[in-house]
Amino acid sequence: MKQTKQKKWYDYLWIWSILYFSLGFFNIMFAWLGMIDFIVPLLFAIIGGNKNFCNKYCGRGQLFTLLGSNLKGSRNAATPKWMSSKWFRYGFLVFFLTMFGTMIFQTYLVGSGASSLKEVVTLFWTFKVPWGWAYSATGIPEWIVQFAFGFYSMMLTSTLIGLIVMVLYKPRTWCAFCPMGTMTQGVCQLKAAGEKTK
Amino acid sequence: MASKKYAEVDKNRCVACGVCVKECPMQAVSVWKGCYASVAKDICIGCGKCAKSCPAGSISVVDRVEA
Numbered sequence: 001m002k003q004t005k006q007k008k009w010y011d012y013l014w015i016w017s018i019l020y021f022s023l024g025f026f027n028i029m030f031a032w033l034g035m036i037d038f039i040v041p042l043l044f045a046i047i048g049g050n051k052n053f054c055n056k057y058c059g060r061g062q063l064f065t066l067l068g069s070n071l072k073g074s075r076n077a078a079t080p081k082w083m084s085s086k087w088f089r090y091g092f093l094v095f096f097l098t099m100f101g102t103m104i105f106q107t108y109l110v111g112s113g114a115s116s117l118k119e120v121v122t123l124f125w126t127f128k129v130p131w132g133w134a135y136s137a138t139g140i141p142e143w144i145v146q147f148a149f150g151f152y153s154m155m156l157t158s159t160l161i162g163l164i165v166m167v168l169y170k171p172r173t174w175c176a177f178c179p180m181g182t183m184t185q186g187v188c189q190l191k192a193a194g195e196k197t198k
Numbered sequence: 199m200a201s202k203k204y205a206e207v208d209k210n211r212c213v214a215c216g217v218c219v220k221e222c223p224m225q226a227v228s229v230w231k232g233c234y235a236s237v238a239k240d241i242c243i244g245c246g247k248c249a250k251s252c253p254a255g256s257i258s259v260v261d262r263v264e265a
Contacts (some may be wrong), residue, residue, distance in 0.1 A: 005220075005225075011210050022206070032220070044232075045232060048232075049231055049232060050229070050231060050232040051214045051215070051216065052232075054214065054216055055214075055215070055216030055219060056216070056217050061215065061217075065217075065220075071249070071261025076250070078255050079253050079254060079255055081255065084211060084213060084253065084254035084255065084256070087212075123199035129220060135237065149248050150212055168250070169253070170251065170253045171251070171253075172217050172251070172253045173253045175213060175217065175254075176210075176213050176215070176253040176254045176258055177213075177217035178215075179215075181213055181215060182213070184214060184232060184233060187232075188214070188231055188233050189233050191231070191232075192230075192231040192232070192233050193229070
């Protein structure tokens, strides 16, 4: 029998996930750090042709495992088939990217002066939660602040969706339709196209 | 002696998240080039841990048919 796997440094990246939201709670500018979770998975996929981010370094996935599996916060029921189907996964990716684009446009509007900075965190793309305590004018260009609010909203919304499906289904049901996961798998499939399958 | 059962991955449904790789007590699962999980049939003991944790329901434990 092989021994239980030794914990590696990256098995503790779930701490990063909690730290991210905590930092953003007090100062919204920390939301920019979330770009790491946006760019690194793509670099792994584009350069390495792998999903090492999902497989090893995803703090959010680890947090869901910790809460759902170790702390038994998940019903552990089967994920509905449609939720991991290709049309839903790619549909959700398109929806997510559209919302991301809208957020970028909002950032542009604030930058151009056509719109004013809104110190709110928008949950589920609908509910505006006042978040003014996390920002006080510091002379930073307002579009940079607007992006931080937008990005934090997106990160918090997706984590909340992930937590809901974690409770209802498997701990890492979120991974089945995570837009980053779908995108990186797509890149890997394009890169591996034509190669001998295992 | 090989186990009676082993895990089989539906490559079309697999999202390559790697949960199964972490769950496997035998280190028999790996993710092939970020595309899908692949089970080393000769190492797999058919315990079903991977199938239970799979968020996409793409793993099933099936009978080993001896050739």
